[in-house]
Amino acid sequence: MSRINGFVGRRNFLRLAGVGGIGIGASAVGSLLWQGETAVAQKPSNPPEKPQPVNPQTALARLLEGNKRFVEGKRLYPHQSRLRLQETAEAQYPFAAILGCADSRVPSEIVFDQGLGDLFVVRVAGNVASQTAIGSLEFATAVLGAQLIVVVGHARCGAVIAAAKGDPLPGRIGVFVEEIKPAVERVRNKTGNLEENSIIANVQYQAERLGESSTILRGLMKENKLKIVGCRYDLASGKATFLA
Secondary structure, three states: OOEEOOEEOHHHHHHHHOOOOHHHHHHHHHHHHHHHHHHHHHOOOOOOOOOOOOOHHHHHHHHHHHHHHHHOOOOOOOOOOHHHHHHHHHOOOOOEEEEEOOOOOOOHHHHOOOOOOOEEEEEOHHHOOOHHHHHHHHHHHHHOOOOEEEEEEEOOOHHHHHHHHOOOOOOOHHHHHHOOHHHHHHHOOOOOOHHHHHHHHHHHHHHHHHHHHOHHHHHHHHOOOOEEEEEEEOOOOOOEEEEO
16 A cells, blocks of 8 residues: 555555445545645645645644643644645645534634644544544544544543533533443543532543544554544643643
8 A cells, every 4th residue: 555654645544444435435525626726726835845744843842832822822833824724725634633522612623722733623523433433533633643542631621521520411512422422421420520520531541432433543543643532621721731
């Protein structure tokens, strides 16, 4: 399987992921053709060269530095210029991927002080590693080259609180809450605050699921081309604390 800058190309990714349906194939071809036409129309006169993937340690350091700036009120608002807009219209090379909660108070690009094209963000209530989320993160890593995935949970997460209570829920809300309950049960008898313990346990549980449920992510981890870490975000202070 051919690789570009250490990660698989788009065509090989489709083979790796087992995408072979006629309908899906036609859709993919149409999408690629449309992207090609758009790229020709918007292509900068001097498109940027494809960068080397950022290793997990460097990517983690960038996130830590960005969050520190955010907490201290010293944001740099990087990569938000008109030039950056034009560059990312050509292609994207995010240095990290985020599996975060859909909570409106935890926008990754803001709390980590990043800009256009820096982060590939997947947001699901309760930062649940659903099948859709896993597929998106496979694309972010195997195709786009991100070598770090951060699972970001946060204080006072409504989805985790609902999972701890265990009350019946309307509509499809219960679908993602059910995916959190195994994490809650891990710490139900643990001393301390159940809500806080469950938030951390859920981050760890969803991070484990990413590696266990995806052969693509697991393979990249074995090749030392991917690291998955957990993080707890505090709503009051804005501080992101990475978990061991």
